[in-house]
Amino acid sequence: MRTDLYQGHDYYLLDELLTEEHKLIRDTARAWVKKEVSPIIEQAAEDGKFPKHLIPGLGEIGGFGPYIPEEYGGAGLDQISYGLIMQELERCDSGLRSTSSVQSSLVMYPIWKYGTEEQRKKFLPKLATGEFIGCFGLTEPDHGSNPGGMITNFKDMGDHYLLNGAKMWISNAPFADLAVVWAKDESGRIHGIIVERGMEGFSTPTMTGKWSLRASDTGELIFDNVKVPKENLLTGRSGLGAPLSCLDSARYGIAWGAIGSALDCYDVALRYAKERKQFDRPIAGFQLQQKKLAEMITEITKAQLLTHRLGQLRNEGRATSAQISMAKRNNVDMAINIAREARQILGGMGIINEYPIMRHMMNLESVITYEGTHDIHLLITGMDITGENAFK
């Protein structure tokens, strides 16, 4: 891969809305990514493996639960800081950001919000440094967009719970030390339960053959009469709202992350267009290419504004799930379109792994599907504005 020349783009001077600390956090993540990840990311994607040696570094730059309070090993940062870190990680690779979002929003967040004090003390500090890696099991082979229909379940056996079922498409599963699993109790109510590696009957086969998010490991979670200690139940909240609130946090991070991918594609395409000459002039001088580039920065700027405001609302605890859905949907769609246009600006060079665009484009196919598909988020907005449920 070429030297990573990435430079941020801030057309509407949104940096002026950030604090000096926000910028330091963002620039730190950017510097770390350039030094540690950019040189190896193409190879990791080609090998189809998450580069595990990055885990301690990801912890150091705040990649794991930066908003978790300091007493549990987090950094106690605000939501905009979290967003900026996700943006910088996904600027490099959506798989890298996925590993970090899952750990932060889908594992640390539920343990922090719904776990017992013992669970927080036991797991959060080690998750914050990356000593433990977690995964989040909601999706099942037959229940994707409709997780409420899940069949994974547990029975109260007196001194423990007995867990049965299977989860699919689980990021980080193959090497996770623990899984936050969503399963139904005997009355059919959904609860979160922490399953630890090594528990008998628990296995995590790797899913292979992905053309997308190749630098992130995805697997299944299989529970075959797993005895889970009772103290591993998340007691703070039950019902589908519990996992959905975790998804709110992760989707919020994805809204920022998608801007990162888009910025990288735009940055590469802009530089290429200025340097590449055809018909004796830089292709950036042709109106058709300018249209692409001008529309890209317009869409990026709109997404940046939307997302910054969403960050403020989240900081104030006022962002609604529907507002988060709108940002996730808009930004991922924006990024995938920019990736496609940017790829064309590079002509043949656009399909080569010397440039990151094709990798971003393929990654974003997962991002537009997971954490609620593009369609599902539209239905959420639709239901929010009309009061009519069009899901079923």
Add this chain to the structure above:
Amino acid sequence: MKILVCISKAPDTTSRIAFTDGDTKFDENGVQFIVNPYDEWYALVRGLELKETLGGSVTTVTVGGADNDPVIRKALAIGADNAVRIDADPADSFDVASQIVSYAKDQGFDLVLTGKETINYNSGVTGALIAEMLDMPYVALATKLDVDGGTATITREVPGGTEVVEVATPVVLSAAKGMAEQRIPNMRGIMAARTKPLEVVAGVPSTGQTSIVSYALPPAKGDVKLVDAENVAELVRLLHEEAKVI
């Protein structure tokens, strides 16, 4: 060991360079500032490494207004213990050195580190001026630094090779590429930097000895001339008559 590292801000290398006030001032509008890389990557990091092995403290000093605080916080996030900002608008390197010395003279520093130059003004003399004013020895362009007791062993770049010198501390030296490796701050460092002391002290009256008459941008790069590989005579002619290098 008490270490002082002189930190200044410099425009990010991708900044668009422009001038104002009849080409006598650098236009800071829209410019992103970073810690001058020689100060950060080499002087500060080596200072921190020495502190980590030998004990002591690392203080940073910066001459300038509050617009320097972000780069100072970054130095604190990377690991400096405390920072001093001398609130003055320095006129030139002599003035910068005088301001730093007004603070440093009775602080008992064993080691004063500067970067070899700033990447914007490239004067490269501040360290030497500080040494002279503090009446300390000065070693320029150091690429390696070890301290044992009261002796500093310093490797420096000289044309065609290296030179190793020994000098008794206290000493002032300027750090060049190779002295240490870039250190990216971590989240703990960033959080700790919030509460580390950043003391603002008043400057002394300006001792500037030069004033800027004008700045100008380098001439735009001309077109590249391609000479056929077979046509060496033409290449020689161009090098001689046009480029005037042979």
